[in-house]
Amino acid sequence: MLTLLLASGLSLLTSDGSAREVPTYPGQDAVRLIKSAIDAYAAEVVLPSGIYKFGPDESLTLSRYKNLRIDGAGSTFLFNRRGKFSVVECKGLTIENITIDYDPLPFTQGTVAGVDEAEKCIQVRFDPDFSAPGDPGFPIQIKNGGEARGGIRFFNPAGDRMHAMLWEAATSIRDVGRAVYELTLQHGRLFRPGVQPGSLKAGDRFTLFPNSGMALEVSECEQITFNNINIYSAPGFGIGEHGGRGGNVFRNCRLIPKPGSGRLMSTNRDGFHSYMMKKGPLLEGCEIGYTADDAIAIHGFFSPVLRTAGLRELYILCLFGQNLDVGDVVSFYSLKDGRPQGSSTVLSLEKLSRVDGQRELSAWQAARAEARLAGGRSIPANEWVVIKAQLDQDVAGEEFMLADSKTFSGAGAEIRGCHVHDSASRGLLIRSPGTKIIGNRIERTVLAPVALMPERYWLESSFLDGVEIADNSVIDAPLPGLDTRHFDYGFAAIQVSSIFGARYFNPPEFTPWRQNRDIRILNNRIVRPSGPAIAVLNAEDVVISGNRIEAPFAAGISGNPLNLLRTLAPSGPVPTPEQSEVAAKPWYGILLMATRTAKVTDNTTAATTPEVLGTAGVGPWSEDIYIK
DSSP: OOEEEESSSEEEEOTTSOEEEEOOOOTTOHHHHHHHHHHTTOSEEEOOSSEEEOOTTOOEEEESOBSOEEEEEEEEEEEOTTOOEEEESOBSOEEEEEEEEESSOSOEEEEEEEEETTTTEEEEEEOTTSOOTTSTTOSSOOOGGGEEEEEEEEEOTTSSSBOOOOOEEEEEEEEEETTEEEEEESSOGGGSTTBOTTSSOTTOEEEEEOOOOEEEEEESOBSOEEEEEEEOOBSSEEEEEESSSBOOEEESOEESOOTTSOOOOSBSSOSEEEESOSBOOEEESOEEEEESSOSEEEEEEOEEEEEESSTTEEEEEEETSOOOOTTOEEEEEETTTOOEEEEEEEEEEEEOOHHHHHHHHHHHHHHHHHTTOOOOOOOOTTOEEEEEEEESSOOOOOSSEEEEOOTTSOBTOEEESOEEEEESSOSEEEOOTTOEEESOEEEOOSSOSEEEOOBTTTTEEOOOEEEEEESOEEESOSOOOSBTTOOOSOOSSEEEOOBOSSOSSSSOOBOOOOOEEEEEEESOEEEOOSSOSEEEEEEEEEEEESOEEESSSTTOSTTOOOOGGGGBOTTSOOOOHHHHHHHHSOOEEEEEEEEEEEEEESOEEESOOTTOOEEEEEOTTOEEEEEO
16 A cells, blocks of 8 residues: 655655655645645545645545545645635545635624614624635625625624524615724514613624635535535535435534634534435544534425426426436425325436427426515526436326435435534525434534424425434524514424425414424433424324433523414314414424324423423324323
8 A cells, every 4th residue: 555645755665665865846735735635546645744835716626536545634725715625526435634714704804883773773893813805805896885795693702602583684884983883784583672771782702704615615526525524614614425326424524613713613504514415424433513504504495396298207406416316216296385196216317408408407497486476586597407206106196396316415314423513594504315313412502403394485405204312412503592572483492294285484384294204202301492402293103212311492482482373274174272372372392283193202391480381291283192
C-alpha cells in the first residue's frame, strides 16, 4: 500500500517504508496535494496540518475517486462564502480529521438595542468582531433605500438559548446613527397578540444571514466515510448529500459554533440534509447544534402525476432527477389530502424531451390553478424530469395524484448516539422508511425534536414503514412557543403524522388516512416537552412501550392553543363523543389519532400537573388500540 505524506515537501513511502523525494507543492494548495496522491496511485494521503485558505469562488472538489483515504491531520479548509468542499461521484473514500470554516463568515450577529412593536422593527448594534453594513464582509446585500433580505434568529442575552419562534427575516436595514441600525421584520411574529410584550427586549442577541449553498457537499456518491469532521460555519446546509446509491457514514462529526469564538450560530440552514439517496446515511456520535433550521433532515420527493393516458400509462414529474426505477412498487396518493389511491409496479420508463416535458408540466399547472388546489412549493427550474411510466395494474385514482416509490428516500438511515441541540426548527425531520433513531440526546429544539412527517407542501416523502425510535433522551423540547395562540403541526416531542391537510398553521389540518405503518417507539426518556411527549397520527401497526415521560406540557395547559378538535379535516367520519373530548383536550403524555392497531404498554408519566389527564389518550379516527 502506498501512503503519501505531505509536509514541507512531499515524501512517497513505499510498502517497505523507504522514502524518496517528490516535487513540493504549495502548502496551502490542498487540491494539488490530493491530486498528487491520485496520480501516484497512493491508497492514503496525509496533508500537513495547517490552514488551507481558498479565494473567492474557489472550492475543493473530489470527483470520481475511489478507495482513497484522505487524512487532514487536523487541517482547516477556510472558504470564502461561495466556496465549499465537494465530493462528487466517488466511492469507497475515507475522509477524516478536517475542519471547515468560512472567512468572511456567512452570517453576522449583534445585540438588540430597542424594539418598536408598532412599526414591527428593531434597533440593533453589530458585535465589534462581526461585520456591519458597509463592511466588505457584510453577508447581506442592501439595495438603495435600505431594502434587504436576510434571515434572523433571536437569542437570550447570554446567547446560549434561542427564542422559540418560527422563521423571521429582515426586509430593510437602515442606519440611524451612532452605530445603531433599524431592521424591519418581514412577519412581525414577535408582535402578534399571542406573544407576551417584552418577549424580545434590549440586550437580547440576534443573528442575520442569507441562506444558500452548503459547506460539505456529497453528490452521487456511495460508501463514503467521514470521520472527525468539524464544521464551524456554513452559508446554507452544513452537510448536504444528494443522489446516488448512498450508504455514506458520518462519524464523530461536529456542526457547532467554533469553540471560544463567541459565535451564536453554526449553519444558515439545516445542519445535515440528505435527499434523493437510495440508501440512507449513518450518523454516529455526531454533535449538531445552533442551526438556523432543522438539525437533521432525510427525505425523498413525492412525484406529481401530470396526466394519465389510460389506466396503466402515467406521465410523472420527478423533482431533482428521476426517482423511479423499473420494478419499483409505486403507491399513489391524493394530492389534495393524502388519501391512498392504490399501488402498481413499474414495467417500463421513458424520459420525455425537455420540450415535451415542459408541455406536460404547464398543462398540469394550469389545471391545478383552475381547480384551485391549495398551493405548494414552486417547481425548481431546470431541476426536474418528466417520465412516461407503464404500470402492471390499473390506477383509477383522482385527477391530482402523487406517486411514492420509496426508492430514493434514504431508506435504512440510522442516527445513533448523536447529540442534537438548539435548532431553530425541528431536531430530526425524517421522511425515510426503515430509519432507526437509537440512543441519541436531543435538547432545546424550537419545534418537534423527532418529527416523522411526510408532507404535501414541500412534496417531501416518503411515508414511514419499519421505523424504530428507541433509547433516546429528549429534554426541554419542543420549547414553549412565544406565541401562545399558535401551534405547529409538529407539537409533540416524538411525533408521527401526515401533513396533507389544507392548512399548515393556526391551526393545521389533520386528515384521517393511515399512510404510515410499522412504527416502534421504545424505552425513550422524554423530559419537559411543551406538549405531549409522544403523538402518533395517520399510522397503523404501532408499538409504544417502556417510555418514561416527565412533566409533559411543561409550559402549563392554561392558555395552551392545542385544541385538535378544530384541526380535523371534513373528509373524515364524525368521531365519537369520547374521541372528540380527547381531541379538544389532548392533555396526555401519549396521544393517538387516526391510528389503527396500536399497543401502548408499560409507559410511565411523572411530575405531571393536575391538568394532565393521563398517560395515554385516544382521539378521533382510531381503532384497535390496546393500552396497558
